[in-house]
Amino acid sequence: METETKRLAKINGYSNEMKEQPNPVHQPESAPVLVNRHHPWTESPEDTESRLAPVSTFADIQALDADIRLERTCLERLDALLDAVGGKNGIVVVSGYRDLAEQTEIYYSSLRENGAAYTAKFVALPGCSEHHTGLAVDVGSAAGGLDFIAPEFPDDGACGAFKARAAEFGFVQRYKAHKEYLTGISCEPWHFRYVGAPHAAIMEERDLCLEEYVEILRQERAKAGHGEASYGN
Numbered sequence: 006m007e008t009e010t011k012r013l014a015k016i017n018g019y020s021n022e023m024k025e026q027p028n029p030v031h032q033p034e035s036a037p038v039l040v041n042r043h044h045p046w047t048e049s050p051e052d053t054e055s056r057l058a059p060v061s062t063f064a065d066i067q068a069l070d071a072d073i074r075l076e077r078t079c080l081e082r083l084d085a086l087l088d089a090v091g092g093k094n095g096i097v098v099v100s101g102y103r104d105l106a107e108q109t110e111i112y113y114s115s116l117r118e119n120g121a122a123y124t125a126k127f128v129a130l131p132g133c134s135e136h137h138t139g140l141a142v143d144v145g146s147a148a149g150g151l152d153f154i155a156p157e158f159p160d161d162g163a164c165g166a167f168k169a170r171a172a173e174f175g176f177v178q179r180y181k182a183h184k185e186y187l188t189g190i191s192c193e194p195w196h197f198r199y200v201g202a203p204h205a206a207i208m209e210e211r212d213l214c215l216e217e218y219v220e221i222l223r224q225e226r227a228k229a230g231h232g233e234a235s236y237g238n
């Protein structure tokens with residue numbers, strides 16, 4: 006077993022260039038970036054990809070594909086969360102960062118295989134997927150079928166513990182059934198978004214989806230006289 010220090014050192018090895026180019030996306034003092042059908046991800050793939058690391062950085066994380074990449078802090082916190090809930094054997098990373106070409110392929114293959122209604126519920130339009138940020142991860146139960154679009158992620162066992170402790174490590178279940186009218190996406194128990202622990206704690210406590218939360222931050226910032234906040238898109 007690696008020590009926590011060694012793991013962090015691994016990530017920090019990848020992070021050297023990041024220190025010179027601070028990344029506003031996951032800093033607690035900035036609003037988490039909002040990506041949805043009304044807010045496409047507009048950053049260049051080169052910039053986004055410079056912040057990614059492969060999940061195989063942590064040899065004991067199970068993944069559907071060793072090439073899956075996540076933003077480095079998101080990956081490091083995912084590793085810590087999986088350790089904390091004893092999820093390294095029972096939980097598999099099914100999807101992470103996707104570029105525009107990959108989301109386009111997923112979108113149209115789902116249209117062909119699953120039809121328009123299903124696709125509209127579970128697959129974001131190319132350019133409008135949180136997976137473009139590297140800050141979203143789909144996880145599935147190793148005991149389930151590991152369906153690529155909708156993996157099983159039950160409420161019990163390691164998956165239940167993962168969900169219960171996700172906010173502590175900075176993750177939120179992004180798409181909940183009762184927020185569908187705001188997110189435009191159906192309930193996805195498997196899709197977690199990294200926003201950082203301070204934001205995740207407030208979102209959890211006040212039952213806010215990201216659309217609601219960034220709007221509250223924007224209003225508070227405007228009230229405080231900082232003008233319009235920028236969310237990076």
Ligand SMILES: [Zn+2]
Binds near residue numbers: 142
């Ligand atoms: Zn997802």
